[in-house]
Amino acid sequence: MFARTDAFDHLLDVPLPKEPQQMLQRALLQIVDQLRRGDLVPAELVHHLRWCLAKAAGFPAPEHLWGQQDASEFFLTLLDTLHAPVLSLRVVLMHGGEASAGDDQVISERMIELGLSNHTGKRKRACSRCR
Numbered sequence: 001m002f003a004r005t006d007a008f009d010h011l012l013d014v015p016l017p018k019e020p021q022q023m024l025q026r027a028l029l030q031i032v033d034q035l036r037r038g039d040l041v042p043a044e045l046v047h048h049l050r051w052c053l054a055k056a057a058g059f060p061a062p063e064h065l066w067g068q069q070d071a072s073e074f075f076l077t078l079l080d081t082l083h084a085p086v087l088s089l090r091v092v093l094m095h096g097g098e099a100s101a102g103d104d105q106v107i108s109e110r111m112i113e114l115g116l117s118n119h120t121g122k123r124k125r126a127c128s129r130c131r
Helices: 019-037 043-057 071-081
Strands: 087-092 104-109
Touching: 019 043, 019 071, 043 071
Parallel strands: none
Antiparallel strands: 087 104
16 A cells, blocks of 8 residues: 555655654555665564554453454544545435435445455356457
8 A cells, every 4th residue: 555656645744733643654665665775564564553552442452352353444543543535425325215215325334345356267158259
């Protein structure tokens, strides 16, 4: 997210009100600097980033969080803690019943999750327009 693009750099510069959030921002900046220099990021620095995120997000005891976790949850917690902007999405439910007020709504998301196929078959699928 930070290594090859500067699209998220505003999250590193935005003034944050609380000290735990500022510590998280500084730890993330250290990692981004190392990634952009092409250096390896030591495990201690990643551990410190996770600790800072747990403290800034208000988790009670970050010491128990060192197992394998879902990367998307880490990403969402990071974006939420750094006050990243949200995406407004319009959701329209299509069905055969009567239309109601809940069928058309606007939701706010920090991340859009896309399902990607893990198809590893050897057959190539040709596009019908390319034949």
